[in-house]
Amino acid sequence: MSDRLPGFSTLAVHAGAQPDPTTGARATPIYQTTSFVFNDADHAASLFGLQAFGNIYTRIGNPTNAVLEERVAALEGGTAALAVASGHAAQVVVLQQLLQPGDEFIAARKLYGGSINQFTHAFKSFGWNVVWADPDDIASFERAVTPRTKAIFIESIANPAGSITDIEAISTVARKAGVPLIVDNTLASPYLIRPIDHGADIVVHSLTKFLGGHGNSLGGIIVDAGTFDWSTGGKYPMLSEPRPEYHGIRLQETFGNFAFAIACRVLGLRDLGPALSPFNAFMILTGIETLPLRMQKHCDNAKAIAEFLAGHPAVASVSYAGLANDKYNQLARKYAPKGAGAVFTFSLKGGYDAGVSLVSKLQLFSHLANVGDTRSLVIHPASTTHSQLDDAAKIKSGAGPDVVRLSIGIEDKEDLIADLEQALGA
């Protein structure tokens, strides 16, 4: 037994999975069952008390989902993970462990429009107050810190314009404030960026995007970096105080550096209920096996298409961090040297009408509200994903009326360029 270290692609195929003990099945079986039989009353009590390893009920854990969890934890370099029904569910479950009503969290202004809505409206109704900061101005995060701040939330590669966030600089602010840094790593995937290596304490994903990668299954995941000390000052009672739900155990004391993932499972998922279907977990696991191959192709295609658009007379500007003259190119070289992702925006000289016309003429690009599919996708954020924001907020989040967002797939890039050319040309 040597401690030789396998690479990312080996982990993408193997981590968390082993042949099924009962049947020898090599692919991870879909354990499509709600519940698991106990050995006896003592075994049942031990499982319910979090004292023994084993399965109870699929809302709390499932063997197919567990393989997915360990695999993503391994790819991100975390101590443990919890899979849930969607990326949005991951965000609710994470913040439920950290915030009490009346508390605050600081969030980067450049986020997926759905997250902006969730934070602004749904979370406000729970008494969790979002305070916005500008990821291009690190000092704005420092200024936003108050005694009620419990977390900082950013995206590694930010939707919709593919801008790159300076994770290390913001992690320094978080450490100084004594709060965890949560990084949504959906658009990068761990193949491009591993936020934990740059100071993140918690990583969340919409598995629906590049990790699953085929546009067929929703899912979300929470990865615990194992880096944050939850015990200080009673600031995070879900982790540091005796839990009445579990005979007074303290999660940090009992589970050490994966206590946050356990809290998300036994206090979040168990009680809020957004469990991931084992079938979806299986589909996403299959997708992850080819993540390194797909992600590189996504990035290589995206760079070629961004370069084509930057040289096209109908295009006013392209926002892609992989372009040498882009505002975020330095950060892209530092954080994502293999590629700057495959989601970016551009604006048309013809404004809103030209955007609508482009979308209607494209033949290969699909007009829909998702990213990170094998297929190339196009959307006009101002009228869709970011439509609930007011005009000023749209522009601040990079989704002005003239902006078109692309998610580049893994087709042949020549065909994608030809499609854009015909749609822009006429």
Add this chain to the structure above:
Amino acid sequence: MNHDAYPDNYIRGILNSVKSIAMVGASPVNVRPSYFAFKYLAQRGYDMIPVNPGHVGKELLGKPFVASLRDIGRPIDMIDIFRNSSHIMPVVEEALALDPLPKVIWMQLGARDDAAAEKAEAAGIKVVMNRCPKIEYGRLSSEISWMGVNSRTLSSKRPPAPTQGMRLSLNRMSVGGGDTAASDRAAKNKSEQG
């Protein structure tokens, strides 16, 4: 030994070789971590001895409590200390007075006393600090994977279905890409600050 980050082979070697474990601070209260760590290690085949002067005369899962390490009266391979950091040194001193010496002194999750570790190591005893043997056994066997924990191991071998009382193989390949270097760094920073 670098006590900020243990190689898997070090932990694996300890858990594969020790047979008897005296647990100092074992609790008969079935919701305390020491109780269920004791129970798990007993189920996995270790010869467990509960040490707690407050419970002499009682039993823990059929094993009689003893008041101190001296009272065990036979050689023991490992001492697992379920006390917080400020109570470690006297236990290590007591262990160093045993004949024969134990092979391993293990301090539980959250417990760390570098001076005590140095003393024990000077006497040739292997030391583990701020870890739980139940978690490490579960991790190296991958039994812990059911709760989404990164076992940091890989295997293409078909495992046996675990049953009560079965010893599990800990000899899976350890991995690096999924390592917890970040949390080890954080633990180190914390211990330096403290």
